[in-house]
Amino acid sequence: MDTKKPYLAIILIQSIYAGMFLLSKAAFDGGMNSFVFVFYRQAAATIFLVPLALFVEWKSLPPLSFVTFCKVFLLSLFGITLSLDINGVALVYTSATLGAATTNCLPVITFFLALLLGMEALRLKTSAGIAKLTGILTCMAGVLTLAFFKGPHFKLFCLHHSHTADTAAASSSLTWVKGCFLMLTSVTFWALWLVLQGPVLKSYPSKLLFTALQCFLTSFQSFGIAIALVRDPYEWRLGWNVRLVAVAYCGVVVTGVTYYLQSWVIEKKGPVFLAMSTPLNLVFTMLCSAFLLCEFTSLGSVVGGLLLIIGLYSVLWGKTKEQRLLNEKCVSTGVNKQGTELTVVTT
Template sequence: MKKDMAYFVVILIQLIYTGMFLLSKAAFDVGMSTCIFVFYRQAAGALILVPFAYIMEGKDSPPLTFLTFCKIFGLSLLGITTSLNIHGIALKYTSASLAAAASNCLPAVTFFMACLMRFESVKLHTSSGIAKITGIVICLGGAATMAFFKGPELRLLLHHHLLSSHAQLNVASSSSSSTWVKGVFLMLLSISCWGVWIVLQASVLKSYPSKLSFTALQCLLSSMQSFVVAIVLEREGSQWKLGWNIKLLAVAYCGFVVTGFTFYMQTWVIERKGPVFLGLSTPLAFIFTTVFAALLIGEIISLGSVIGGIFLIGGLYFVLWGKSKEEEIFDHKGCSNVNITVR
């Protein structure tokens, strides 16, 4: 029963991320400011993580030096504030299914960034090295396919959507190809910031190993940074008001459920099954999001998005296979170089 629980949890995690993509897109479609959304989301997450971190690690956490604080501040600015704000704009320009598909290239982007920053090396004469390079190339091909090839539209045999207003907005906004291409590249830029953030966390965690406090502090700092960004970019006072509507639901869901609880669920899975097992479940979010986006908000699915998503999933599995082969080698040597951090 405990073995089966891990499979249930990873499916639940991907369903939660599916809800995040759909609700975020729905909130942006009705006019919510992306920067205000990021601020509210991070503030809601901080309300959960900061008190919990203080209760769990308050007495045991190591002292926070000024240098370490500056590093955490920089990480929060790059990997959360900047990444989420760019991601919000990209999601506004594209679709929920594309955002879910693009998340599959995160391992490839992270590995590529680690190589550029000399945190990791590529051994081209090994099967694992070849697999990783192949995965990066396939992911780039998938991103290019999604950006430049739309192809025919794939419509479900469903004429009445649960959120008909969002369906009409999706139909109206699907015509601008230049906006779509811009959104794809912004999505890749967001994931690149996220990849650099993951790579740089390893060195900071060595000086401040309290993962829960580390995560809570980043969430708190990013909410402050996002507030400044929102104040500068959004001057319309009405944008800050949250009524009993899809905007409030999206903020509460992404802040409390995604930021607050998914972190622990992912950590639980990683501790029991390893990071590769969690990574292998990532394509489920793309499948779930594509289906529910078409059913609930009438999102138009193009053949190019489907083909590009398949390429991204293929690239993901190549990179994960290469990583798993490396882990086997390190396990035989009695050591490990795997650092896992979840946003």
């Protein structure tokens, strides 16, 4: 059973993320403003995480300098607040399936940004470097396919009739393309957040407090954006409906449960194992959005999603192969050093 726990954990993680896309889309289709939703989501996450972080890590609380605080503030603004706000607008324009599909770009875009910042290397004379370059190009082809090619639409068995499918079918091609590129922009901000976290965590190593501080800051940032753009008091109402469920689910379950589960999986199996489970999110979201939200599934979404998955695995394979070769080189170097020292002592 212990060997199966990581596999059960990644299935649960991707199921939670699929539920996030579905509930967010359902709330937006129900009339909830996306900017208000992001504020409530981050406020719920703050209420959940801040007391937990202070209780767990209060004794080991590291000092927070003004420079580090400014870095965390900017990291929260671009990596979380703007990323979530843009993602919400894109989800209104497109579908939950597209939102799940573009998450497969995240490891590829993260690697590309790390490459531009000099944190990664691309050696085109090796098979690993060629695989990573092929993965980047395939991922770009997948994004273009999602944006510009729809093809015939398929409708699976639906539990109830919803106006979501009618709205999606009637949406203009320009709106869909705009939503695709907004979604890609959101994932790019998310990837930039992942790349720049490392240097900030060196000066503030407490991960749980670091996450709680970001949730606290994004609550104020998203509130400022929402209050500037949404003046109608009715749009701020939650009520006992899908809006409240979506806010509570995204704020508590997604932020709280998946944070712990992802850390546990990375500790047991490593980050590559977790990244390779990302396509499960697309499969779960595509099936559930067809059954529950009655969304149409287009041929372009299927083909684009497959290209994104192929690009993801190509980059991950190249990265894993490079890491394996590096480990073997380190082991070989260590053996040679030990042999040299032994020879000297014998002499």
